[in-house]
Amino acid sequence: xxxxxxxxxxxxxxxxxxxxxxxxxxxxxxxxxxxxxxxxxxxxxxxxxxxxxxxxxxxxxxxxxxxxxxxx
Amino acid sequence: xxxxxxxxxxxxxxxxxxxxxxxxxxxxxxxxxxxxxxxxxxxxxxxxxxxxxxxxxxxxxxxxxxxxxxxxxxxxxxxxxxxxxxxxxxxxxxxxxxxxxxxxxxxxxxxxxxxxxxxxxxxxxxxxxxxxxxxxxxxxxxxxxxxxxxxxxxxxxxxxxxxxxxxxxxxxxxxxxxxxxxxxxxxxxxxxxxxxxxxxxxxxxxxxxxxxxxxxxxxxxxxxxxxxxxxxxxxxxxxxxxxxxxxxxxxxxxxxxxxxxxxxxxxxxxxxxxxxxxxxxxxxxxxxxxxxxxxxxxxxxxxxxxxxxxxxxxxxxxxxxxxxxxxxxxxxxxxxxxxxxxxxxxxxxxxxxxxxxxxxxxxxxxxxxxxxxxxxxxxxxxxxxxxxxxxxxxxxxxxxxxxxxxxxxxxxxxxxxxxxxxxxxxxxxxxxxx
Numbered sequence: 001x002x003x004x005x006x007x008x009x010x011x012x013x014x015x016x017x018x019x020x021x022x023x024x025x026x027x028x029x030x031x032x033x034x035x036x037x038x039x040x041x042x043x044x045x046x047x048x049x050x051x052x053x054x055x056x057x058x059x060x061x062x063x064x065x066x067x068x069x070x071x072x
Numbered sequence: 073x074x075x076x077x078x079x080x081x082x083x084x085x086x087x088x089x090x091x092x093x094x095x096x097x098x099x100x101x102x103x104x105x106x107x108x109x110x111x112x113x114x115x116x117x118x119x120x121x122x123x124x125x126x127x128x129x130x131x132x133x134x135x136x137x138x139x140x141x142x143x144x145x146x147x148x149x150x151x152x153x154x155x156x157x158x159x160x161x162x163x164x165x166x167x168x169x170x171x172x173x174x175x176x177x178x179x180x181x182x183x184x185x186x187x188x189x190x191x192x193x194x195x196x197x198x199x200x201x202x203x204x205x206x207x208x209x210x211x212x213x214x215x216x217x218x219x220x221x222x223x224x225x226x227x228x229x230x231x232x233x234x235x236x237x238x239x240x241x242x243x244x245x246x247x248x249x250x251x252x253x254x255x256x257x258x259x260x261x262x263x264x265x266x267x268x269x270x271x272x273x274x275x276x277x278x279x280x281x282x283x284x285x286x287x288x289x290x291x292x293x294x295x296x297x298x299x300x301x302x303x304x305x306x307x308x309x310x311x312x313x314x315x316x317x318x319x320x321x322x323x324x325x326x327x328x329x330x331x332x333x334x335x336x337x338x339x340x341x342x343x344x345x346x347x348x349x350x351x352x353x354x355x356x357x358x359x360x361x362x363x364x365x366x367x368x369x370x371x372x373x374x375x376x377x378x379x380x381x382x383x384x385x386x387x388x389x390x391x392x393x394x395x396x397x398x399x400x401x402x403x404x405x406x407x408x409x410x411x412x413x414x415x416x417x418x419x420x421x422x423x424x425x426x427x428x429x430x431x432x433x434x435x436x437x438x439x440x441x442x443x444x445x446x447x448x449x450x451x452x453x454x455x456x457x458x459x460x461x462x463x464x465x466x467x468x469x470x471x472x473x474x475x476x477x478x479x480x481x482x483x484x485x486x487x488x489x490x491x492x493x494x495x496x497x498x499x500x501x502x503x504x505x506x
Contacts, residue, residue, distance in 0.1 A: 020244060020245060020246075020324060020325065020326050020327070021245075021325075021326070021327045021328070022243075022244060022245060023245055023325050023327065023328050027328050028325075028328070030328060030329050030380040031325060031328070031329075031331055031380075033380065033386065034466070034468065034480070035386050035388065035410040035418060035420070035466065036331070036378050036380060036386060036388075037378075038323050038331060038332070038333040038376050038378060041482075041502075042113055042115050042153075042155075042502050043115060043464065043482045043483075043484045043500050043501075043502035044484070044500075045115060045153065045500075046115065046117035046119065046151045046153075046498065046500055047117070047119075047460075047484075047486055047488075047498045047500065049151075050119055050121075050149075050488075050496065050498060051426075051460075051488075053452070054452055054488075054490070054494065054496075055402070055426060055428065055452060055458070056396075056400045056402060056428050056431065056452055056453055057370075057372060057392070057394035057396075057400065057402040057404065057426075057428060058370070058372070058394075059317070059337040059339055059370060059372035059374075059392075059394070060335040060336065060337050060372035060373055060374030060392050060394070061335065061372075061374055061390070061392065062321075062335070
Protein backbone atom coordinates (compact mmCIF):
# COMPACT_ATOMS: atom_id res chain seq x y z
CA UNK A 1 0.00 0.00 0.00
CA UNK A 2 2.83 2.38 0.94
CA UNK A 3 4.68 1.57 -2.28
CA UNK A 4 1.53 2.27 -4.32
CA UNK A 5 1.09 5.66 -2.63
CA UNK A 6 4.74 6.50 -3.24
CA UNK A 7 4.47 5.44 -6.89
CA UNK A 8 1.31 7.52 -7.43
CA UNK A 9 2.97 10.52 -5.75
CA UNK A 10 6.06 10.27 -7.96
CA UNK A 11 3.95 9.91 -11.14
CA UNK A 12 1.82 12.93 -10.16
CA UNK A 13 4.94 14.94 -9.40
CA UNK A 14 6.50 14.06 -12.76
CA UNK A 15 3.28 15.00 -14.62
CA UNK A 16 3.17 18.23 -12.61
CA UNK A 17 6.81 19.11 -13.27
CA UNK A 18 6.70 18.25 -16.98
CA UNK A 19 3.71 20.57 -17.51
CA UNK A 20 5.68 23.61 -16.30
CA UNK A 21 5.89 26.60 -18.64
CA UNK A 22 8.90 28.82 -19.18
CA UNK A 23 7.92 32.16 -17.68
CA UNK A 24 9.89 35.25 -18.68
CA UNK A 25 10.95 37.85 -16.12
CA UNK A 26 8.40 40.42 -17.29
CA UNK A 27 5.63 37.84 -16.87
CA UNK A 28 6.42 37.22 -13.20
CA UNK A 29 4.52 40.12 -11.60
CA UNK A 30 2.03 37.72 -9.99
CA UNK A 31 4.70 35.26 -8.90
CA UNK A 32 6.61 38.12 -7.26
CA UNK A 33 3.61 39.31 -5.26
CA UNK A 34 4.53 39.51 -1.56
CA UNK A 35 1.83 36.97 -0.71
CA UNK A 36 3.02 34.44 -3.29
CA UNK A 37 6.38 33.79 -1.61
CA UNK A 38 7.20 30.13 -1.12
CA UNK A 39 8.32 30.60 2.47
CA UNK A 40 6.62 31.34 5.70
CA UNK A 41 6.33 35.14 5.84
CA UNK A 42 8.03 37.22 8.53
CA UNK A 43 4.72 38.01 10.22
CA UNK A 44 4.30 34.25 10.82
CA UNK A 45 7.71 33.82 12.44
CA UNK A 46 6.69 34.13 16.08
CA UNK A 47 3.60 31.94 15.79
CA UNK A 48 5.80 29.26 14.19
CA UNK A 49 8.14 29.51 17.17
CA UNK A 50 5.25 28.96 19.58
CA UNK A 51 4.07 25.98 17.57
CA UNK A 52 7.54 24.42 17.67
CA UNK A 53 7.48 24.77 21.48
CA UNK A 54 4.04 23.23 21.89
CA UNK A 55 4.15 20.50 19.26
CA UNK A 56 6.47 17.55 18.83
CA UNK A 57 7.19 18.15 15.14
CA UNK A 58 9.21 20.95 13.60
CA UNK A 59 11.12 21.72 10.41
CA UNK A 60 10.47 21.60 6.65
CA UNK A 61 9.07 25.10 6.71
CA UNK A 62 12.19 27.21 6.47
CA UNK A 63 12.11 27.84 10.21
CA UNK A 64 13.53 26.14 13.25
CA UNK A 65 14.32 22.46 13.24
CA UNK A 66 15.00 22.09 16.92
CA UNK A 67 18.07 24.01 18.02
CA UNK A 68 18.41 27.47 19.43
CA UNK A 69 15.81 27.34 22.18
CA UNK A 70 14.52 25.17 24.99
CA UNK A 71 11.94 23.68 22.64
CA UNK A 72 12.02 20.28 20.92
CA UNK B 73 23.12 56.56 -54.37
CA UNK B 74 21.85 59.10 -51.86
CA UNK B 75 19.43 56.50 -50.54
CA UNK B 76 22.22 53.93 -50.14
CA UNK B 77 24.43 56.49 -48.38
CA UNK B 78 21.64 57.51 -46.01
CA UNK B 79 20.84 53.85 -45.35
CA UNK B 80 24.53 53.14 -44.55
CA UNK B 81 24.76 56.18 -42.29
CA UNK B 82 21.54 55.09 -40.63
CA UNK B 83 22.87 51.56 -40.11
CA UNK B 84 26.19 52.94 -38.80
CA UNK B 85 24.36 55.14 -36.30
CA UNK B 86 22.14 52.22 -35.33
CA UNK B 87 25.19 50.01 -34.68
CA UNK B 88 26.94 52.83 -32.86
CA UNK B 89 23.87 53.30 -30.73
CA UNK B 90 23.63 49.59 -30.20
CA UNK B 91 27.26 49.26 -29.08
CA UNK B 92 27.05 52.34 -26.95
CA UNK B 93 24.12 50.65 -25.17
CA UNK B 94 26.16 47.50 -24.62
CA UNK B 95 29.08 49.48 -23.21
CA UNK B 96 26.76 51.38 -20.88
CA UNK B 97 25.08 48.11 -19.90
CA UNK B 98 28.36 46.44 -18.92
CA UNK B 99 29.56 49.58 -17.20
CA UNK B 100 26.45 49.44 -15.04
CA UNK B 101 26.79 45.75 -14.29
CA UNK B 102 30.39 45.91 -13.13
CA UNK B 103 30.18 49.16 -11.30
CA UNK B 104 30.78 48.43 -7.65
CA UNK B 105 28.13 49.73 -5.33
CA UNK B 106 28.82 49.90 -1.61
CA UNK B 107 26.47 48.21 0.81
CA UNK B 108 23.35 50.26 1.26
CA UNK B 109 20.51 49.83 3.71
CA UNK B 110 17.65 48.63 1.54
CA UNK B 111 15.00 47.44 3.95
CA UNK B 112 14.17 47.34 7.66
CA UNK B 113 11.71 44.81 9.05
CA UNK B 114 10.23 44.95 12.51
CA UNK B 115 7.97 42.17 13.76
CA UNK B 116 6.32 42.47 17.13
CA UNK B 117 4.03 39.82 18.65
CA UNK B 118 2.01 39.24 21.77
CA UNK B 119 1.14 35.67 22.73
CA UNK B 120 -1.06 34.45 25.57
CA UNK B 121 -1.80 30.86 26.52
CA UNK B 122 -3.82 28.81 28.98
CA UNK B 123 -3.60 25.10 29.77
CA UNK B 124 -3.59 22.59 32.63
CA UNK B 125 -0.76 20.18 31.83
CA UNK B 126 2.46 21.91 32.80
CA UNK B 127 5.53 19.69 32.41
CA UNK B 128 7.11 21.44 35.41
CA UNK B 129 4.49 19.89 37.69
CA UNK B 130 4.59 16.53 35.91
CA UNK B 131 1.73 17.14 33.49
CA UNK B 132 -0.98 18.31 35.88
CA UNK B 133 -1.87 19.72 39.27
CA UNK B 134 -0.67 17.77 42.32
CA UNK B 135 -0.28 18.03 46.04
CA UNK B 136 3.22 17.88 47.51
CA UNK B 137 3.22 17.93 51.27
CA UNK B 138 1.02 20.85 52.24
CA UNK B 139 1.59 22.58 48.94
CA UNK B 140 -0.63 22.39 45.82
CA UNK B 141 1.55 22.58 42.70
CA UNK B 142 -0.67 24.18 40.10
CA UNK B 143 -0.33 22.64 36.62
CA UNK B 144 -1.39 25.85 34.92
CA UNK B 145 0.30 26.55 31.59
CA UNK B 146 -0.73 30.18 31.69
CA UNK B 147 1.89 32.11 29.76
CA UNK B 148 2.35 35.45 28.04
CA UNK B 149 5.17 36.37 25.70
CA UNK B 150 6.05 39.69 24.13
CA UNK B 151 8.40 39.09 21.19
CA UNK B 152 10.17 41.66 19.03
CA UNK B 153 12.46 41.14 16.09
CA UNK B 154 14.33 43.79 14.11
CA UNK B 155 16.07 42.92 10.85
CA UNK B 156 18.21 45.13 8.61
CA UNK B 157 18.83 44.21 4.98
CA UNK B 158 21.88 45.70 3.27
CA UNK B 159 22.61 45.18 -0.42
CA UNK B 160 25.70 46.04 -2.47
CA UNK B 161 27.58 45.00 -5.62
CA UNK B 162 31.25 44.07 -5.84
CA UNK B 163 33.61 45.04 -8.66
CA UNK B 164 32.97 41.71 -10.39
CA UNK B 165 29.24 42.37 -10.46
CA UNK B 166 28.37 39.95 -7.66
CA UNK B 167 25.50 40.95 -5.44
CA UNK B 168 26.13 40.92 -1.70
CA UNK B 169 23.28 40.82 0.80
CA UNK B 170 23.68 41.10 4.54
CA UNK B 171 20.82 40.42 6.92
CA UNK B 172 21.46 41.55 10.48
CA UNK B 173 18.82 40.73 13.07
CA UNK B 174 18.14 41.23 16.75
CA UNK B 175 15.31 39.64 18.68
CA UNK B 176 14.19 40.27 22.25
CA UNK B 177 11.42 38.25 23.93
CA UNK B 178 10.06 38.62 27.43
CA UNK B 179 7.75 36.00 28.93
CA UNK B 180 5.82 35.33 32.09
CA UNK B 181 4.99 31.68 32.80
CA UNK B 182 2.92 30.48 35.75
CA UNK B 183 4.57 27.04 35.68
CA UNK B 184 8.05 28.47 36.26
CA UNK B 185 7.05 29.37 39.83
CA UNK B 186 6.92 25.66 40.62
CA UNK B 187 10.52 24.82 39.79
CA UNK B 188 10.79 25.48 43.48
CA UNK B 189 8.16 23.36 45.25
CA UNK B 190 7.28 26.38 47.36
CA UNK B 191 6.25 28.37 44.28
CA UNK B 192 9.03 30.90 44.92
CA UNK B 193 10.85 30.70 41.56
CA UNK B 194 10.80 33.65 39.23
CA UNK B 195 7.96 33.40 36.69
CA UNK B 196 9.67 35.74 34.20
CA UNK B 197 12.35 35.38 31.58
CA UNK B 198 14.03 37.35 28.80
CA UNK B 199 15.63 35.98 25.68
CA UNK B 200 17.99 37.96 23.42
CA UNK B 201 19.01 36.57 20.02
CA UNK B 202 21.15 38.44 17.47
CA UNK B 203 21.87 36.94 14.04
CA UNK B 204 23.83 37.78 10.90
CA UNK B 205 23.72 36.30 7.39
CA UNK B 206 25.77 37.07 4.31
CA UNK B 207 24.88 35.93 0.78
CA UNK B 208 26.81 36.37 -2.45
CA UNK B 209 24.73 36.04 -5.60
CA UNK B 210 25.77 35.77 -9.22
CA UNK B 211 22.63 37.06 -10.93
CA UNK B 212 23.93 36.26 -14.42
CA UNK B 213 24.62 32.61 -13.62
CA UNK B 214 21.73 32.20 -11.19
CA UNK B 215 23.89 30.88 -8.34
CA UNK B 216 24.33 31.98 -4.77
CA UNK B 217 26.02 30.90 -1.59
CA UNK B 218 26.26 32.31 1.89
CA UNK B 219 26.94 31.85 5.58
CA UNK B 220 25.14 32.81 8.74
CA UNK B 221 25.60 32.88 12.46
CA UNK B 222 23.12 33.03 15.32
CA UNK B 223 23.30 33.46 19.06
CA UNK B 224 20.61 33.17 21.69
CA UNK B 225 20.80 33.82 25.40
CA UNK B 226 18.30 33.27 28.16
CA UNK B 227 18.87 32.50 31.81
CA UNK B 228 18.72 28.73 31.53
CA UNK B 229 19.66 28.27 27.86
CA UNK B 230 22.39 29.48 25.51
CA UNK B 231 22.77 28.72 21.85
CA UNK B 232 25.34 29.41 19.15
CA UNK B 233 24.73 28.38 15.55
CA UNK B 234 26.48 28.45 12.18
CA UNK B 235 25.02 27.72 8.76
CA UNK B 236 25.98 27.70 5.11
CA UNK B 237 23.94 27.39 1.93
CA UNK B 238 24.36 27.03 -1.81
CA UNK B 239 21.67 27.50 -4.46
CA UNK B 240 21.32 27.53 -8.23
CA UNK B 241 18.57 28.18 -10.75
CA UNK B 242 17.89 26.14 -13.87
CA UNK B 243 16.53 27.42 -17.19
CA UNK B 244 13.03 26.07 -16.63
CA UNK B 245 12.14 28.18 -13.60
CA UNK B 246 13.45 25.76 -11.01
CA UNK B 247 15.68 26.63 -8.11
CA UNK B 248 17.56 24.22 -5.86
CA UNK B 249 19.01 25.16 -2.47
CA UNK B 250 21.04 23.06 -0.06
CA UNK B 251 21.72 24.23 3.45
CA UNK B 252 23.57 22.84 6.45
CA UNK B 253 23.38 24.23 9.96
CA UNK B 254 24.73 23.33 13.37
CA UNK B 255 23.43 24.54 16.73
CA UNK B 256 25.65 24.21 19.78
CA UNK B 257 23.39 24.74 22.77
CA UNK B 258 23.93 24.63 26.53
CA UNK B 259 21.11 23.66 28.88
CA UNK B 260 21.58 24.88 32.45
CA UNK B 261 20.84 22.02 34.83
CA UNK B 262 18.22 23.70 36.96
CA UNK B 263 16.38 20.95 38.84
CA UNK B 264 13.12 21.08 40.77
CA UNK B 265 14.10 22.08 44.30
CA UNK B 266 13.31 18.71 45.88
CA UNK B 267 15.34 16.81 43.23
CA UNK B 268 18.66 18.65 43.34
CA UNK B 269 21.41 16.02 43.11
CA UNK B 270 23.29 15.41 46.35
CA UNK B 271 26.62 15.87 44.56
CA UNK B 272 25.70 19.43 43.64
CA UNK B 273 24.98 20.24 47.26
CA UNK B 274 28.40 19.06 48.39
CA UNK B 275 30.20 20.67 45.41
CA UNK B 276 29.03 24.24 45.77
CA UNK B 277 27.39 25.30 48.98
CA UNK B 278 25.32 28.29 47.80
CA UNK B 279 24.38 26.47 44.60
CA UNK B 280 21.56 24.59 46.26
CA UNK B 281 19.78 27.82 47.07
CA UNK B 282 20.35 29.19 43.59
CA UNK B 283 18.79 26.18 41.95
CA UNK B 284 15.85 26.26 44.28
CA UNK B 285 14.82 29.72 43.33
CA UNK B 286 15.65 30.50 39.74
CA UNK B 287 13.93 29.84 36.47
CA UNK B 288 14.72 31.35 33.10
CA UNK B 289 15.07 34.88 34.30
CA UNK B 290 17.83 37.40 34.35
CA UNK B 291 16.62 38.17 37.84
CA UNK B 292 16.58 34.53 38.87
CA UNK B 293 19.21 32.90 40.96
CA UNK B 294 18.76 35.31 43.82
CA UNK B 295 17.44 34.27 47.18
CA UNK B 296 17.30 36.31 50.30
CA UNK B 297 17.63 33.98 53.21
CA UNK B 298 18.31 35.64 56.57
CA UNK B 299 21.72 37.23 56.30
CA UNK B 300 22.51 35.79 52.85
CA UNK B 301 22.06 36.95 49.27
CA UNK B 302 23.20 34.50 46.62
CA UNK B 303 23.47 35.30 42.93
CA UNK B 304 26.08 32.95 41.52
CA UNK B 305 24.33 31.43 38.52
CA UNK B 306 27.77 30.73 36.99
CA UNK B 307 28.04 27.85 39.45
CA UNK B 308 25.09 26.03 37.93
CA UNK B 309 26.47 23.36 35.60
CA UNK B 310 25.31 23.06 31.98
CA UNK B 311 24.90 20.16 29.61
CA UNK B 312 25.32 20.37 25.82
CA UNK B 313 22.59 19.88 23.24
CA UNK B 314 23.72 19.81 19.61
CA UNK B 315 21.50 19.96 16.56
CA UNK B 316 22.77 19.29 13.04
CA UNK B 317 20.46 19.94 10.10
CA UNK B 318 20.76 19.26 6.39
CA UNK B 319 18.04 20.93 4.28
CA UNK B 320 17.15 20.58 0.63
CA UNK B 321 14.65 22.88 -1.05
CA UNK B 322 13.46 22.76 -4.64
CA UNK B 323 11.16 25.49 -5.97
CA UNK B 324 9.54 25.44 -9.39
CA UNK B 325 7.53 27.96 -11.37
CA UNK B 326 4.63 26.13 -13.03
CA UNK B 327 3.18 29.02 -15.02
CA UNK B 328 2.57 32.77 -14.69
CA UNK B 329 0.25 32.21 -11.72
CA UNK B 330 1.46 29.12 -9.88
CA UNK B 331 4.57 27.80 -8.19
CA UNK B 332 5.46 25.08 -5.72
CA UNK B 333 8.31 24.04 -3.45
CA UNK B 334 9.46 20.78 -1.92
CA UNK B 335 11.32 20.81 1.38
CA UNK B 336 13.29 18.10 3.14
CA UNK B 337 15.14 18.40 6.43
CA UNK B 338 17.22 15.74 8.11
CA UNK B 339 17.86 16.68 11.72
CA UNK B 340 20.16 14.91 14.15
CA UNK B 341 20.20 15.95 17.78
CA UNK B 342 22.35 14.75 20.63
CA UNK B 343 22.93 15.74 24.23
CA UNK B 344 20.41 16.76 26.90
CA UNK B 345 17.14 16.70 24.92
CA UNK B 346 14.70 17.22 27.77
CA UNK B 347 14.57 20.01 30.30
CA UNK B 348 15.89 19.28 33.81
CA UNK B 349 13.04 21.06 35.63
CA UNK B 350 10.34 18.84 34.09
CA UNK B 351 9.02 16.46 36.75
CA UNK B 352 7.70 12.91 36.28
CA UNK B 353 5.61 11.11 38.92
CA UNK B 354 5.52 7.31 38.90
CA UNK B 355 2.74 4.88 39.74
CA UNK B 356 4.43 4.08 43.08
CA UNK B 357 4.36 7.74 44.14
CA UNK B 358 8.06 8.42 43.61
CA UNK B 359 9.34 11.32 41.52
CA UNK B 360 12.18 12.09 39.07
CA UNK B 361 13.10 14.59 36.38
CA UNK B 362 12.16 13.59 32.84
CA UNK B 363 14.68 11.29 31.23
CA UNK B 364 14.91 11.09 27.45
CA UNK B 365 17.39 9.42 25.08
CA UNK B 366 20.45 11.51 24.27
CA UNK B 367 19.93 11.16 20.55
CA UNK B 368 17.08 11.93 18.16
CA UNK B 369 16.74 11.74 14.39
CA UNK B 370 13.94 13.79 12.81
CA UNK B 371 12.80 13.74 9.20
CA UNK B 372 10.24 16.37 8.17
CA UNK B 373 9.18 16.58 4.51
CA UNK B 374 7.04 19.46 3.28
CA UNK B 375 5.48 20.93 0.17
CA UNK B 376 4.04 24.34 -0.64
CA UNK B 377 1.80 25.25 -3.54
CA UNK B 378 0.77 28.85 -4.22
CA UNK B 379 -1.73 29.80 -6.88
CA UNK B 380 -2.93 33.25 -8.01
CA UNK B 381 -6.56 32.84 -9.12
CA UNK B 382 -7.85 35.60 -11.38
CA UNK B 383 -6.73 39.06 -10.30
CA UNK B 384 -7.79 39.09 -6.67
CA UNK B 385 -7.34 35.76 -4.94
CA UNK B 386 -4.23 33.86 -3.92
CA UNK B 387 -4.27 30.36 -2.48
CA UNK B 388 -1.32 29.50 -0.26
CA UNK B 389 -1.22 25.85 0.76
CA UNK B 390 1.22 23.76 2.78
CA UNK B 391 1.57 20.16 3.87
CA UNK B 392 4.20 18.51 6.06
CA UNK B 393 4.83 14.92 7.05
CA UNK B 394 7.11 14.35 10.02
CA UNK B 395 8.59 11.25 11.58
CA UNK B 396 11.34 10.62 14.13
CA UNK B 397 13.01 7.74 15.94
CA UNK B 398 11.15 8.48 19.18
CA UNK B 399 7.98 7.19 17.52
CA UNK B 400 6.33 10.52 16.80
CA UNK B 401 4.51 10.81 13.47
CA UNK B 402 2.68 13.97 12.52
CA UNK B 403 0.81 15.62 9.67
CA UNK B 404 0.38 19.36 9.20
CA UNK B 405 -1.82 20.98 6.58
CA UNK B 406 -2.58 24.65 6.17
CA UNK B 407 -4.33 26.95 3.75
CA UNK B 408 -4.41 30.73 3.53
CA UNK B 409 -6.46 32.69 1.01
CA UNK B 410 -5.36 36.32 0.64
CA UNK B 411 -8.07 38.35 -1.09
CA UNK B 412 -6.95 41.61 -2.68
CA UNK B 413 -9.59 44.25 -2.04
CA UNK B 414 -7.43 46.52 -4.18
CA UNK B 415 -3.85 46.12 -5.45
CA UNK B 416 -2.49 47.58 -2.21
CA UNK B 417 -4.68 46.06 0.47
CA UNK B 418 -5.50 42.41 1.16
CA UNK B 419 -7.33 40.38 3.76
CA UNK B 420 -6.19 36.81 4.46
CA UNK B 421 -8.18 34.19 6.36
CA UNK B 422 -6.10 31.12 7.24
CA UNK B 423 -6.52 27.69 8.78
CA UNK B 424 -3.98 25.10 9.96
CA UNK B 425 -4.60 21.54 11.13
CA UNK B 426 -2.00 19.54 13.00
CA UNK B 427 -2.05 16.01 14.38
CA UNK B 428 0.60 13.83 16.02
CA UNK B 429 1.04 10.46 17.69
CA UNK B 430 2.73 10.24 21.09
CA UNK B 431 6.41 9.48 21.47
CA UNK B 432 7.36 6.11 23.00
CA UNK B 433 8.39 7.86 26.21
CA UNK B 434 5.24 9.81 27.11
CA UNK B 435 2.71 8.99 29.81
CA UNK B 436 0.41 11.32 31.78
CA UNK B 437 0.81 12.29 35.43
CA UNK B 438 1.32 9.23 37.65
CA UNK B 439 1.22 6.67 34.81
CA UNK B 440 4.90 5.92 34.31
CA UNK B 441 6.42 2.98 36.17
CA UNK B 442 9.75 3.55 37.92
CA UNK B 443 11.27 0.59 36.04
CA UNK B 444 11.09 2.42 32.70
CA UNK B 445 14.38 3.73 31.31
CA UNK B 446 12.98 6.81 29.57
CA UNK B 447 9.99 8.85 30.65
CA UNK B 448 8.37 12.26 30.24
CA UNK B 449 5.01 13.81 31.03
CA UNK B 450 5.52 16.78 28.73
CA UNK B 451 2.32 17.04 26.69
CA UNK B 452 4.18 18.24 23.59
CA UNK B 453 5.15 14.55 23.33
CA UNK B 454 1.58 13.26 23.76
CA UNK B 455 -0.93 12.29 21.08
CA UNK B 456 -3.13 15.25 20.14
CA UNK B 457 -4.43 17.35 17.32
CA UNK B 458 -4.75 21.10 17.03
CA UNK B 459 -6.61 23.72 15.04
CA UNK B 460 -5.24 27.15 14.33
CA UNK B 461 -7.22 29.79 12.48
CA UNK B 462 -7.27 33.53 12.10
CA UNK B 463 -7.06 36.52 9.86
CA UNK B 464 -4.32 38.66 8.35
CA UNK B 465 -4.45 42.18 6.91
CA UNK B 466 -1.78 43.62 4.65
CA UNK B 467 -1.40 47.09 3.23
CA UNK B 468 1.40 48.33 0.96
CA UNK B 469 0.38 51.62 -0.70
CA UNK B 470 2.51 52.84 -3.63
CA UNK B 471 5.09 55.33 -2.39
CA UNK B 472 4.61 54.18 1.20
CA UNK B 473 2.26 55.42 3.91
CA UNK B 474 1.86 59.20 3.56
CA UNK B 475 5.18 59.39 1.68
CA UNK B 476 7.13 58.02 4.65
CA UNK B 477 9.68 55.17 4.70
CA UNK B 478 6.94 52.83 5.96
CA UNK B 479 6.20 50.83 2.83
CA UNK B 480 4.12 47.91 4.12
CA UNK B 481 2.17 46.98 7.21
CA UNK B 482 0.84 43.55 8.14
CA UNK B 483 -1.39 42.56 11.04
CA UNK B 484 -2.15 38.93 11.84
CA UNK B 485 -4.28 37.40 14.58
CA UNK B 486 -4.70 33.70 15.28
CA UNK B 487 -6.41 31.41 17.78
CA UNK B 488 -4.86 28.03 18.55
CA UNK B 489 -6.61 25.12 20.29
CA UNK B 490 -5.09 21.74 21.18
CA UNK B 491 -7.09 18.69 22.24
CA UNK B 492 -4.90 18.68 25.41
CA UNK B 493 -6.92 21.73 26.66
CA UNK B 494 -4.16 24.13 25.68
CA UNK B 495 -5.51 27.30 24.07
CA UNK B 496 -3.67 30.36 22.89
CA UNK B 497 -4.00 33.61 20.99
CA UNK B 498 -1.30 35.43 19.10
CA UNK B 499 -1.29 38.83 17.46
CA UNK B 500 1.61 39.97 15.26
CA UNK B 501 2.43 43.22 13.56
CA UNK B 502 5.01 43.52 10.80
CA UNK B 503 6.40 46.87 9.65
CA UNK B 504 8.50 47.12 6.50
CA UNK B 505 10.53 50.28 5.95
CA UNK B 506 12.25 51.01 2.64
